[in-house]
């Protein structure tokens with residue numbers, strides 16, 4: 347692990363003690379002497395003796411070491427060699443952080459992609475008391491770039507998202523600002539619900555700049571640093587608790603994030619498992635679900651794929667996918683197209699209920715509907731049929747897990763030639779995790795759990811799963827219902843009026859609009875493993 351690696355990732359496939367432990371900060375600062383003894387807390391040595399040989403003269407008449415002469419005092423050394431030599435930092439070439447760095451638009455301030463060209467040591471902001479020194483770049487996305495900066499008034503290090511100089515991005519980010527301010531100030535004033543804090547906003551050379559708290563790496567990078575091996579369940583639980591706290595707040599505020607994915611969940615720092623949810627650039631209020639092409643593909647809910655009305659439940663679907671990925675190290679549904687996405691979902695979880703196929707604006711694109719003995723049958727189109735109908739060549743996509751069922755994938759992870767042997771505790775913990783994730787991956791959004799329901803599951807509370815499961819098996823004190831015939835038209839009766847209305851204004855948009863991370867080439871090949879919600883508060887509008 348390099349010096350930048352977090353101390354967090356503890357694989358779920360390591361042998362030995364895998365409990366998460368916080369190392370004391372001092373443990374990073376320890377030095378080991380060449381003899382191997384730990385010298386961290388020994389008495390400091392007296393200052394170095396003055397008269398070493400090989401010392402060099404410095405311009406002020408003193409003597410310095412050769413190392414100093416060719417490093418921190420290099421400019422002075424040159425000046426001694428050549429009295430005409432002059433050095434000033436202003437003459438340094440500016441180091442661009444933005445690519446491409448050629449100025450094309452906005453009087454040369456912006457590149458061809460309408461991104462502001464950031465340079466190390468330049469300033470963002472012109473108002474007195476609102477100037478930020480650019481230090482480094484932190485990332486970039488659809489909306490622009492994120493730079494690490496220092497607030498020259500408070501000396502605080504912050505992250506500034508510099509939005510592209512285009513009206514569409516500006517308008518969408520104005521929405522991000524109003525949603526975040528609303529959530530930060532009204533719903534989370536004490537900063538306890540794992541939401542990124544927005545500190546400030548200003549305009550710089552026609553670019554909207556959003557000043558955020560500085561966070562660390564995102565969960566995708568965490569998994570990558572762990573070589574795409576899954577994380578230990580205790581760490582997954584810690585992330586689940588925090589994500590549920592955030593999701594519960596969003597549901598209370600009736601805000602849908604619309605882009606929950608590992609890249610948008612950031613560690614606060616590398617020494618603790620605390621995370622925060624970022625990127626509210628696609629977020630909307632539940633009453634303003636105007637966009638239909640939303641969510642990154644791997645984490646896209648079935649109701650969005652099928653073109654149905656949606657609500658906060660789509661974030662719960664994404665969180666379920668994320669939790670499974672954290673445990674497995676690889677995305678659960680890595681669809682290479684929207685057809686491939688729904689195929690993977692159906693392969694693992696079966697058909698969505700009939701009403702979803704009947705009512706989804708896009709459903710007929712993916713499903714065949716036929717009559718057999720007077721009953722309607724719904725069937726996913728074959729890859730060949732879909733390719734012909736849509737005049738494109740669909741690729742089946744790699745299968746990263748040997749099994750199809752979620753239970754088997756989680757139980758057998760990591761796959762080995764011999765059947766893995768779990769302790770009874772680990773076996774029960776995995777059963778508990780499977781049951782938990784299944785509540786998020788409920789195809790029917792009407793049955794999918796809310797964050798507050800999920801918080802009561804034994805995976806979160808730590809209660810006995812066996813006891814919980816036995817209680818769940820007991821027949822409830824209600825009139826028994828008929829069997830769930832989700833493949834027939836009979837289920838349509840369950841469609842609430844709101845969904846029936848809403849699905850009529852869903853439109854179909856081209857696939858290219860969606861940003862989905864491609865699977866990295868270094869993902870292991872498919873066979874690698876053989877070795878009480880307060881819903882009615884509606885204060886935003």
Ligand SMILES: Nc1ncnc2c1ncn2[C@@H]1O[C@H](COP(=O)(O)OP(=O)(O)OP(=O)(O)O)[C@@H](O)[C@H]1O
Nearest residue numbers: 484485486487488489490492505558559560561625
């Ligand atoms: N506060 C922060 N601290 C540290 N890094 C950050 C911060 N905010 C964003 N980043 C980094 O910048 C990347 C892009 O940020 P963000 O997702 O907000 O941009 P975006 O343009 O909205 O991206 P997307 O294309 O996903 O919509 C993140 O994945 C993260 O790595």
